[in-house]
Amino acid sequence: MIVYEYPFNERIRTLLRLEDLYEKFRFFLRQSHHLQHQIALSTIFEMLEVAGRADLKSDLLQELERQKSTLVSFRNNPNVQSEMLDNVIEEVDQVSSALMACTGKTGQHIRENEWLMSIRGRTIIPGGACEFDLPSYHAWQHKTQEQRVRDIEHWFAPVAPLFAAIQVVLRLLRESGTTTRMIAQAGSYQQMLQGKVYQLVRVTLAEDAAAIPEIAANKYMLWIRFMCQDGDEKPRVFESDTAFDLTLCNF
Known part of the structure; x- marks a missing residue:
């Protein structure tokens, strides 16, 4: 089956765009070639562009709190499996706590990294990330696969709670x-x-x-x-x- 989705508002449209970028990021990060890791890194830059809205984090926290309140109200319903319900509530609590622990503007750690920002500035130019433009980036691409993956995961880690929250919110929406x-x-x-x-x-x-x-x-x-x-x-x-x-x- 093929599923086509259409958002009714800009808020859900933004979440769907970020979900799509996250799936693309995970796919290319799992690959082995440095050109595929280049796409994974470029996708992080795209995520930051879409997630730049200052209220995205607060929107997600409010939605998670609303969902938790709704789920808790089902605890006395005999038609609801209590164990499954408790697992979902616990998951909501975990992603909410992790997101709340994130400080500063989304992606600020990357914006403060001059080297990453130089790569971002060149990758938006067609053919701008050639070795003669960014020799240090060219050298990084020739590190081992394991080292490149560790670096990318390290750069992505501060925004990972945001995407975990997006996944939970969209899953609950689809299941509704x-x-x-x-x-x-x-x-x-x-x-x-x-x-x-x-x-x-x-x-x-x-x-x-x-x-x-x-x-x-x-x-x-x-x-x-x-x-x-x-x-x-x-x-x-x-x-x-x-x-x-x-x-x-x-x-």
């Missing part, structure tokens, strides 16, 4: 929704939301489906238009009935 099987008549689906506030919509299709959803949504209406594309041609409207799973998520 109820999935319903829907049919898009002639490739189009509309649903009135009647002012109910949602944070995220998820559309799930079979991998072999020829349709690609284009999603638009606000607090009044959700509109999904399915498209198809052959080769490098411009996408066109998919005019057949399309079955898909719809999940509307809200804290």
